Amino acid sequence: MIYDFLVIGGGIVGLSTALQLLLQRPGATVAVFEKENALAVHQTGHNSGVIHTGIYYEPGSLKARLCRAGEKATKEFCRSHDIPFREIGKLVVATTGLEVRRLSDLEVRATANGIATEPLDGVRLRQLEPHVTGLAGLLVPATGIVDFREVALAMAESVRSAGGEIHTRTAITGISEGSNVVTAWAGGQAFHARRLVACAGLQADRVMRMGGLEPDFRIVPFRGEYFELPPDGADLVHHLIYPVPDPDLPFLGVHLSPTIDGRITVGPNAVLGLAREGYRKTTFSWRDVGDYARFPGMWKFARANLRTGIGEALNSVVKRGYLAQCRKYCPSLRLQDLQPHEAGIRAQAIMRTGIPVHDFLIRVSTRQLHVANAPSPAATSAIPIGKTIAQRVLA
Known part of the structure; x- marks a missing residue:
């Protein structure tokens, strides 16, 4: 069988892309491949659940346009699929x-x-x-909150309802592009298609290289460490509380985030990760560290951001430093208020020049399209991102 489209990645961007391909070309054959046992377990399932509006982004940039469209589209999708969300501001x-x-x-x-x-x-x-x-x-x-994993799972059901296939526990091990088809291998089986779209997140550069394309960037993992307030602190704030971001950094700073299930999280910081998919602080991957340690752009980035990096690392080790970031705008917080909460990992593309990519980054060949960088607010922007990718692939 030759599929019309193969989609690599079962996060919210990959699922949105698959859904949009089916909506824009009804009857198309689409298969989604996810290496994990479940969908949306990495960046989609490890974020603060904020529906962003796009106030931070350069006017006219792709990031700004997609976020503005995504804020409205996400809320509409939630309404039509009975997914709870709140506009708390x-x-x-x-x-x-x-x-x-x-x-x-x-x-x-x-x-x-x-x-x-x-x-x-x-x-x-x-x-x-x-x-x-x-x-x-x-x-x-207009800023809101939602559980983006729930949004992603609803997208998956829509993909299946439209005739698409979703394969979990199916890691792609090879990609070969021919003149008429592109082939992806998984579990010893070959899947052929007319076009392939990779939304591989933390593995984006590796999947791109697997497809015969040499990336001009490297994915560097940054751990976003969160804490959670105890139940008696659930009414501490009623809005999302953010510091003013440093315009030279791709991170928004430690913030207080009420969640859709009634908790308040504190975070994240941005600490250089020692594993792409290691959510515990002690997880270490020689392969992952070696990948960015051998990349010249990483050292240029490190030199330019040495002071910030040291500060983030110290705050990761010394909880009082983390607390100090929050007490700048919420002085009543105490050390005992910072309870454990699972970390997230952000896939940050860094160019050979050492410049972090702030916008979406797409790389293409004749039969492949790779989403090389999908920065925050990718979850908010997932629906228009999927539409944009689908239009480009179908053109």
Whole structure:
């Protein structure tokens, strides 16, 4: 059998892509391959569950456009599939003069992106969130929360209902592109298709190389370590509370996030990971570390961000340092409030120049399309990302 499309990766981006291929070409034969025992177990299932609006991103960038479309599409998908979500709003809090200036720039960027915001002074900020303190704030009312794994599983059911196949516990071990078909091997079996789409996340560069394409980047894992407030702290805040981000870094800083199931998480930080899929702090992979240690771009990135990296590593080891990041805007937090919570791992593409990729990165050949970098807010943007990929593959 020759499929129309093979999709590698059973996270939310891969599942959205498969669904959009079936919607845009009804009757197409589509097969999704996921190496894990279940779907959406890596980046999709290890995030803070925020439906972003796109206030941070360069106006007109692909990232900004996809996030704006994704925020609306995610909410509509949730409504049509009875998936609970809430629009609780985001408060970006400035605690220094520099952050107040950056907050003003953020407001300008939000306006350019067509996002409604409300600037707040310190008094109004305290009225909205009595446990939060700052010089100023920016309220983004449309920001929401959801369980993205639940969204991904609903997409999987839609794929199956539309005639698509989903294979879990099926790791792709080889890819060969011919003039008429592309073949992927899994478990000793060959799967042939007219086109292949790889949404491999933490393994994106390896799958790309498997397909005969040499990546000009390397996937570097960054552990996002979270804590969770105890049950008696579940009413500490009612909005998502974010610090003002450093525009030179691809991370948004440690934030307080109410979740759809009624908890509040604290995090994440951004610590260089020692394994691509090792969620425990002590997990170490020689292969994964060797991959980025041999990559010249990683050393250039490390030199440019040495001070930040050391600070994040220290805060990972010393919980009081992590707490200090939160107490800048929520001084009532105590050390005992930071309870254990599972970490996440972010797949960050870094170029040979040492520059981290902030936007989506696509690499193609005649019969293959690889999503090389799908940064936050990829979960929010998954539906328009899938539409964009499907349109490109079908063109």
